[in-house]
Amino acid sequence: MEIEKIEEIYNQPLLELIYKAHSVHLQHFNKNEIQASTLINIKSGGCKEDCSYCSQSIKNNSKVKIHKLMEVTEVYALAKNAKKNGASRVCLGAAWREVRNTSDFETILEMIRTVKSFDLQVCCTLGFITKEQADRLADAGLDYYNHNIETSKENYPNIVSTHTFDDRINTLEIARNAGMSLCSGGIIGMGESIQDRLSMIHSLAQMTPPPDSIPINSLVPIEGTKLEDVNSISVWELIRTIATTRIVIPQSHIRLSAGRERLSTEGQALCFLAGANSIFLGEKLLTSPNQSVEEDREMLQILGLNMN
Ligand code: SF4
Numbered sequence: 440m441e442i443e444k445i446e447e448i449y450n451q452p453l454l455e456l457i458y459k460a461h462s463v464h465l466q467h468f469n470k471n472e473i474q475a476s477t478l479i480n481i482k483s484g485g486c487k488e489d490c491s492y493c494s495q496s497i498k499n500n501s502k503v504k505i506h507k508l509m510e511v512t513e514v515y516a517l518a519k520n521a522k523k524n525g526a527s528r529v530c531l532g533a534a535w536r537e538v539r540n541t542s543d544f545e546t547i548l549e550m551i552r553t554v555k556s557f558d559l560q561v562c563c564t565l566g567f568i569t570k571e572q573a574d575r576l577a578d579a580g581l582d583y584y585n586h587n588i589e590t591s592k593e594n595y596p597n598i599v600s601t602h603t604f605d606d607r608i609n610t611l612e613i614a615r616n617a618g619m620s621l622c623s624g625g626i627i628g629m630g631e632s633i634q635d636r637l638s639m640i641h642s643l644a645q646m647t648p649p650p651d652s653i654p655i656n657s658l659v660p661i662e663g664t665k666l667e668d669v670n671s672i673s674v675w676e677l678i679r680t681i682a683t684t685r686i687v688i689p690q691s692h693i694r695l696s697a698g699r700e701r702l703s704t705e706g707q708a709l710c711f712l713a714g715a716n717s718i719f720l721g722e723k724l725l726t727s728p729n730q731s732v733e734e735d736r737e738m739l740q741i742l743g744l745n746m747n
Contacts, residue, residue, distance in 0.1 A: 460682035477521035491665035495534035501663030537567035573617035584614035591638035624654035628672035657698030685714025
């Protein structure tokens, strides 16, 4: 789809946009189901990249707790709990620029097998990977590889200078070629223009096929990061972005991700109506807060949504 067409979709009257997005959603998904993933920060902080939104970068001055790679036993306990809470997928996130072929990589492979033993899907976000590493991850049973494109190709240099948008696209191709499903989306509210958001959606839609899972984050400004003073975006902009993504990329799960805990139940309900059908379940994302499992249970019950 041409970017001009995406712009037309984005700019239509809001209620019409939500109505159309919901109609598209109903054609491709069970209307009352929501996919739930639990994120485990298996290695926190100390990353050498300079992503300006990220509290885990050493180039930012945030007070994030640095910890080296978790033990497999810790992942076992957290995955068991995620299963008990109703998650269908566990995402393992490590603050690395790239995966190295050290004993840590062997530990990650063991973590993947451990999560799989609970009959859960596994996703990893580990930074750049080589073809050989991707093959080994896939052989260990990794279902999804997450690597967000974050923003538009045009805006990417304003957000990160230590790697490029094309580096990210290349990693996604490596993961796909190894047989893994892709999880890739972005962050809105980093000071980008609406055109940047449209371009990001366009880039995701251009992938053949688009990622199976698309996280849409709204920036949670963290003290000490370069974006700490950026104003939060309104819920309406978030809803427009989700609805447009749903219409342009009808068959992917869209995850209402970071920033969700600042929304009211009503705001979240509109995001679901606009086509979001996935959430992170658990009190914490990588370093930002999330709505509690109890609050999510209550919300899903009010809305008549079932986790899958
Ligand atoms: S987003 Fe990832 S690559 Fe960028 S600084 Fe944070 S951990 Fe490093």
